[in-house]
Amino acid sequence: MSDPGQPVPQRGFAMPRPGDRDSAAPEVPEAPGGSAGAAQSAPVPAPLAPGAVVDLDAEQRSMRIGEILDRLDAEFVGLAPVKTRVREIAALLLIDRLRQRYGLTSSRPSLHMCFTGSPGTGKTTIASQMGMLLAELGYLRKGQLISVTRDDLVGQYVGHTAPKTKEVLKRAMGGVLFIDEAYYLYRPENERDYGQESIEILLQFMESHREDLVVILAGYADRMDTFFRSNPGMASRIAHHLDFPDFTLDELVRIADLMLDREEYRLSVPAREAFREYVALRMTQPRFANARSMRNAIDRLRLRQAGRIVAAGGSIRVADLVEISAEDVRASRVFGTGDDAVADDASGSAEPDSEPGPSS
Amino acid sequence: MRLMQGTFSSLPDFTDVEIMAQIQYAVDRGWAVAVEFTDDPHPRNVLWEMWGLPMFEIADAAAAMLEVTACREACPGQYVRVTAYDASLGRQTTALSFIVSRPSAEPGFRLDRQEMSDRRVSYSLHAYAADRPSGERYGTEPA
Numbered sequence: 001m002s003d004p005g006q007p008v009p010q011r012g013f014a015m016p017r018p019g020d021r022d023s024a025a026p027e028v029p030e031a032p033g034g035s036a037g038a039a040q041s042a043p044v045p046a047p048l049a050p051g052a053v054v055d056l057d058a059e060q061r062s063m064r065i066g067e068i069l070d071r072l073d074a075e076f077v078g079l080a081p082v083k084t085r086v087r088e089i090a091a092l093l094l095i096d097r098l099r100q101r102y103g104l105t106s107s108r109p110s111l112h113m114c115f116t117g118s119p120g121t122g123k124t125t126i127a128s129q130m131g132m133l134l135a136e137l138g139y140l141r142k143g144q145l146i147s148v149t150r151d152d153l154v155g156q157y158v159g160h161t162a163p164k165t166k167e168v169l170k171r172a173m174g175g176v177l178f179i180d181e182a183y184y185l186y187r188p189e190n191e192r193d194y195g196q197e198s199i200e201i202l203l204q205f206m207e208s209h210r211e212d213l214v215v216i217l218a219g220y221a222d223r224m225d226t227f228f229r230s231n232p233g234m235a236s237r238i239a240h241h242l243d244f245p246d247f248t249l250d251e252l253v254r255i256a257d258l259m260l261d262r263e264e265y266r267l268s269v270p271a272r273e274a275f276r277e278y279v280a281l282r283m284t285q286p287r288f289a290n291a292r293s294m295r296n297a298i299d300r301l302r303l304r305q306a307g308r309i310v311a312a313g314g315s316i317r318v319a320d321l322v323e324i325s326a327e328d329v330r331a332s333r334v335f336g337t338g339d340d341a342v343a344d345d346a347s348g349s350a351e352p353d354s355e356p357g358p359s360s
Numbered sequence: 361m362r363l364m365q366g367t368f369s370s371l372p373d374f375t376d377v378e379i380m381a382q383i384q385y386a387v388d389r390g391w392a393v394a395v396e397f398t399d400d401p402h403p404r405n406v407l408w409e410m411w412g413l414p415m416f417e418i419a420d421a422a423a424a425m426l427e428v429t430a431c432r433e434a435c436p437g438q439y440v441r442v443t444a445y446d447a448s449l450g451r452q453t454t455a456l457s458f459i460v461s462r463p464s465a466e467p468g469f470r471l472d473r474q475e476m477s478d479r480r481v482s483y484s485l486h487a488y489a490a491d492r493p494s495g496e497r498y499g500t501e502p503a
Contacts, residue, residue, distance in 0.1 A: 142419045170427075174420025212422045 047103030054098055063097070065090045068136055072129070077258065078251040082126055082242055086133065093137050110239045111139065111214045112206055114182075114228075116221040117244025120292030123218040124180065126244075131176035134214060141212075142174035150184040153198045161194040165201045173212045182217035183227035199231055206237050247290050252279050256294045260324075265302065270326035281334045297332075304328040361468030363401050366441060366457040376425065379442070379460050383421035386444035391455050392416045393424045394445065395431045399438045399497045401466070401487050411435075414445060428460055437463045437498035463489075463498035 048054070060066060069090065072083060089111065096106040111134065115123040128145050135143025148168055155161035169177065179185070187193040206215050217224070217234075221243065228235035247255065253276055260267065267275055278297070282288060305328045309320060364370065374382070386393050394414035398405060411431040415424055424442070431440050440461035443454050467488035474482045489497040 141422075144419045170415060170423035171417045171419070173418065173423040173426075209422070212420065 048101050050102070052102075054101065056094075056098075059098065060094060063090075063094055063138065064136065065094060068133060072133070075129075076122065076126070077254045078247050079122060079126070079244065082122075082244065085240060085242055086130075089134075089139075090137055093139055097138075108139070108211050110210050110237070112210075112238045113214070113216045113240040113242060114224065114238045115216060115218040115242050115244060116224050118220070118246050118290060120290030120294075121244035121246060122291060123244055124178070127176065127178045127216045127218060130214070130216065134176070140175055140214065144172075144175035145178055146172040146175060147178045147180060149180050150195065153179070153185065153202075154194045156194075158194075161197045162201060165198045166205075169201070169205050169209075169213070172215075173209070175213060177213055177215045179215065179217050181219045181223075183219050183223040186227055186230055188230060199234065203233050203237060249276070249280055249283065252283070252290070252294055255291050256298060259295060259298050263298070263302075264322060265298075265305075265324055266322050267324050267329075268326060271324050271329050274326045274329035278329055278332055278334055285334065300332070301328050304331050361466055363439065363459070363462060363466055365401075365403065366459055368458045373462070374458070374460065379428065380421040380425050382456070382458065383424045383442060383444075386456055387418060387421055387424070389446070389455075390448075391444035391446045393418070394443050395424070395427045395440065396443060397431055397435045397438050397440045399435075399463075399494055400490055401439060401469075402485065402490065408439075408441065411440075432461045439463070465498065 069083075069087060072086060076083070089109075092109055096109075099106040113130075115127065117123055124147070127147075131140065131143040131145040133143075134140045146168065152168055153161070153165045155164045185195040185199055187195055202215065205213075215238075217238065219227070256275065256279070257267075279294075282293060282297070301324050305324050308325070308328060309316060368374070368382075383393055392414040395411040396408035397411055398408040411434075412427060415427070418424060428440065428442060438461075439459055441457055441459045444456040446453060446455035470486045470488060472484045472486050474484070476482055
């Protein structure tokens with residue numbers, strides 16, 4: 001596929017092509033209803049007078065920025081750098097819109113991003129919200145999230161990679177392409193690896209279709225560093241490098257609270273204390289995966305609660321079904337006393353809390 | 361003679377913005393958009409060459425527009441059309457099909473009359489362009 005940005009020789013036909021926006025094809029007749037040059041920009045009303053005053057607050061309300069950011073704050077605990085960056089992006093899009101109304105030039109900023117951070121810090125979760133967020137802010141047209149890994153981009157034989165990558169890119173247009181564990185695309189130990197080809201297509205597309213999609217790479221910080229060092233083109237085309245910090249004890253407890261809330265469970269007061277102790281202990285243990293460990297811990301709390309209720313028998317009330325007691329929490333192996341059948345910490349291969357193979 | 365086939369054929373040729381809007385409409389309804397091309401303009405030639413596979417999973421018309429652009433560049437001087445297939449049960453047919461690119465000069469058709477037995481006459485359409493071998497029909501070098 002040739003680059004649509006390049007002027008193509010006019011070979012005698014009457015319809016304007018997307019590449020023919022400039023003077024390269026002067027003989028292209030002006031089609032009725034506007035030229036192809038208007039393809040990307042929505043119809044813009046006449047520019048405001050230089051002296052005109054715009055109400056920033058009203059404008060902000062009309063873009064629903066406050067609403068969107070409030071939701072982000074409510075749904076995600078911690079993640080201050082990420083929220084700051086989203087706030088900045090929202091502000092920039094607002095200012096761009098205002099500049100446009102005054103007739104000033106406003107180019108679309110490049111929003112390709114790279115998320116780095118420890119396991120379970122919310123990289124994937126934020127990425128899935130990012131598409132919707134950018135669509136609501138009016139940056140993306142659709143905002144769908146296409147989540148892919150190396151398998152979806154890289155082919156198995158010569159000539160297989162390019163169509164495969166392009167297919168994925170086409171699906172992601174208008175939304176977000178999320179490449180999890182992006183460093184697997186590049187395999188330095190095999191110079192004939194097709195990953196490189198995929199990276200080159202990605203790079204070209206990220207540059208030439210900046211307004212059509214946002215590419216988000218995610219992975220663990222050290223490996224991403226190696227990846228960027230061997231692909232400097234990729235590093236320079238990504239404007240936003242966001243580091244996801246590890247959660248603090250308080251944040252982890254709040255996250256667990258939110259998760260329990262969503263599943264309509266409640267910790268009793270002593271259980272809450274015990275849970276806090278549990279989190280503090282768990283954080284020091286190997287293979288701790290932040291919010292993901294909280295999710296697993298809650299799943300096991302539910303198991304123990306269910307076991308306790310069934311073993312006790314008799315009649316129950318709704319409160320019994322909702323409440324998780326301190327003994328459910330204290331039965332965990334993290335405390336080093338319990339002998340619960342369900343292992344909590346790093347012990348054995350059936351460990352549910354451990355990272356999936358490559359990430360540990 | 362301007363070839364009139366498919367939806368919108370009585371309208372002036374669409375601009376890219378208008379083509380994208382139509383494609384977006386099709387995509388939003390879940391129709392599979394495909395790009396096809398031909399240099400045989402006969403009205404009964406309904407199965408055109410496919411430019412790649414139909415795009416089943418795109419969300420945005422810009423993706424289909426990429427293929428339209430690529431097809432136009434690879435097949436200058438040929439007809440290019442966009443079709444949208446509605447796979448929903450009970451319809452399962454092409455829901456929308458319109459020409460997005462055409463040769464600059466379209467020589468048109470001749471009506472052939474053939475005398476048959478008992479003074480019966482059979483009629484057929486003959487595209488002047490089809491007199492030349494495929495690939496050279498509209499004054500362009502083979503693609």
